[in-house]
Amino acid sequence: MYLLDIEAYDIAAGQTTTLRYSTGGLTTAPDDTPPNAYYAPLLAVPASFEAGVFKDGVTGGAGDISIGEIELVAVSGRLDLLADFALDGRRFILRHTASDRVDTAETVMTGIIESLELGWKRAILNIRDRRAELETPIQTNLYAGTNSGPTGVEGDGNLKGKEKPLCFGHCLNVPTVQVNASTLIYQIHDGPVAAIEAVYDKGLALTATTDYQTVAALQAATFTAGQYATCLGSGLIRLWSKPAGAVTADVRGDASGGYVSTVAGITERILRTRAGYGSADLSTADFAALAVANSAEVGLFIGTGDETDMDQALDDLARSIGAWWTYDRFGVVRVGRFSAPAGNPVVTLTPAEILAGEDGGIEQIPANDDGGGVPAYRVSLTYGRNWTVQHDNDLVGAVTDDRRAWLTEKTRTAVAEDATVKAVHPLSPAISIETLLVDTTAAEAETARRLALYKARRQRFRVRLRPRYGLALSLGNVVRLAVPRFGLDAGKLFAVLGLAPDFEANAVEADLYG
Numbered sequence: 001m002y003l004l005d006i007e008a009y010d011i012a013a014g015q016t017t018t019l020r021y022s023t024g025g026l027t028t029a030p031d032d033t034p035p036n037a038y039y040a041p042l043l044a045v046p047a048s049f050e051a052g053v054f055k056d057g058v059t060g061g062a063g064d065i066s067i068g069e070i071e072l073v074a075v076s077g078r079l080d081l082l083a084d085f086a087l088d089g090r091r092f093i094l095r096h097t098a099s100d101r102v103d104t105a106e107t108v109m110t111g112i113i114e115s116l117e118l119g120w121k122r123a124i125l126n127i128r129d130r131r132a133e134l135e136t137p138i139q140t141n142l143y144a145g146t147n148s149g150p151t152g153v154e155g156d157g158n159l160k161g162k163e164k165p166l167c168f169g170h171c172l173n174v175p176t177v178q179v180n181a182s183t184l185i186y187q188i189h190d191g192p193v194a195a196i197e198a199v200y201d202k203g204l205a206l207t208a209t210t211d212y213q214t215v216a217a218l219q220a221a222t223f224t225a226g227q228y229a230t231c232l233g234s235g236l237i238r239l240w241s242k243p244a245g246a247v248t249a250d251v252r253g254d255a256s257g258g259y260v261s262t263v264a265g266i267t268e269r270i271l272r273t274r275a276g277y278g279s280a281d282l283s284t285a286d287f288a289a290l291a292v293a294n295s296a297e298v299g300l301f302i303g304t305g306d307e308t309d310m311d312q313a314l315d316d317l318a319r320s321i322g323a324w325w326t327y328d329r330f331g332v333v334r335v336g337r338f339s340a341p342a343g344n345p346v347v348t349l350t351p352a353e354i355l356a357g358e359d360g361g362i363e364q365i366p367a368n369d370d371g372g373g374v375p376a377y378r379v380s381l382t383y384g385r386n387w388t389v390q391h392d393n394d395l396v397g398a399v400t401d402d403r404r405a406w407l408t409e410k411t412r413t414a415v416a417e418d419a420t421v422k423a424v425h426p427l428s429p430a431i432s433i434e435t436l437l438v439d440t441t442a443a444e445a446e447t448a449r450r451l452a453l454y455k456a457r458r459q460r461f462r463v464r465l466r467p468r469y470g471l472a473l474s475l476g477n478v479v480r481l482a483v484p485r486f487g488l489d490a491g492k493l494f495a496v497l498g499l500a501p502d503f504e505a506n507a508v509e510a511d512l513y514g
Helices: 080-084 130-134 215-220 263-273 284-293 310-320 401-407 419-424 440-454
Strands: 002-010 015-022 043-052 067-073 090-096 106-118 122-128 166-175 177-180 185-187 193-201 207-211 227-231 236-239 247-254 299-302 323-327 333-337 362-364 378-383 412-417 430-434 460-465 478-481 492-502 507-513
Touching: 002 043, 043 106, 043 122, 043 323, 080 106, 106 130, 122 130, 130 310, 130 323, 166 263, 193 207, 193 236, 215 227, 215 236, 236 247, 247 263, 263 284, 263 310, 263 333, 284 333, 299 310, 310 323, 310 430, 378 440, 412 440, 430 440, 478 507
Parallel strands: 207 227, 378 430
Antiparallel strands: 002 015, 002 090, 043 067, 043 492, 067 122, 090 106, 106 122, 166 247, 166 299, 177 185, 185 236, 193 247, 227 236, 323 333, 362 460, 378 412, 460 507, 478 492, 492 507
């Protein structure tokens, strides 16, 4: 029997409550958890769901949005009461029990209800994974615009209602926000930062003086023209004399809980401090493994007026090192770096594990990367982001030629190429990827890794599995596929890129790439 718990908001009562449904009808025992609870027998289709590491058939870029639906059925208007509840954005839990008890039931899936379709005899709950929680701006703190002369760092009326800047990792030449014109105080991050390595006025480096522990001490400080002081604890910079032009800075950013500069570290920092996630919401083992897989520095800057959503920020970070992030069916954030499948497989899939229908339960399908799965002969990665592009008119004459050349370009480019691939595959594509990597060596290493991955011929299969095998898999797992077709007689390693459990059909479709 399947059991469905919905966290619903009772509009009339102004409070949350739990709605309970089942496939067979159940009243829990007095010693169960919850006790004496009634699960109405209105659950028809427990759930159909699909989760993927990337969007359909690709092996990089933005993560997939997992969607599906749950169907409830009833006659005589037994579902009409759903109209009295707000269900959008509310959590649900789907369990399976063989003992008519909830406390020993297996959790099958958790997620978010996106919308309700209420019909005459049935209701459809459109469901999503928890990514919906992250489709909101990463920055919700706005300037109050309450400054009074030299007092305050909330800006004036012109700044009121605008987002405060955010700086994660190692960011170069970021624009600053003047938060007090009287005292020449500028902000580069909403919160503490690890270091402000350099400050520039119209491209020319100023001289650092003292870091002050409080905003008040920074406001009261005295120094001389051509110098700057800082309050790292609040992400602030103060100049002594009016600047000649744009004020920019090189920053080692957010240090709330310690400085982090890797994709794994910044992703976890955003989820914990911006989304409010705790350890139970994250696979800590995944994050630790990703930090080891690629420890290169990255930098992410989100400026005033930028309404970047949290999920977009995580996509940009992951893309930088060929990583992925998603939720498993239990609502836990999983992360990993996509690479050619290697090592010991978690399971070997043979015809015994595959549900064979008319199509044999296995189908070879094309990849959707650039070139439609044709091996790539060149990979280009952008890196070394300059967050404030400046041209000759924006710079003072004393700026060196090398520095001037760097400032005029938004990014640098690392390229890896294998001409022999083009000779074999005339339609071989060149793949270009934008990253947040900072260092040249790290960018060149990642470019070479991506070329090795994409220049090889790859296969992609959709396999229909028996539930006890399919539900045991996780996204990113390596499996061995051994069937007497498609050249797989001896078996070959594949990475699990997608899983689609269908509880009504009692099957799980797995998307395999290798």
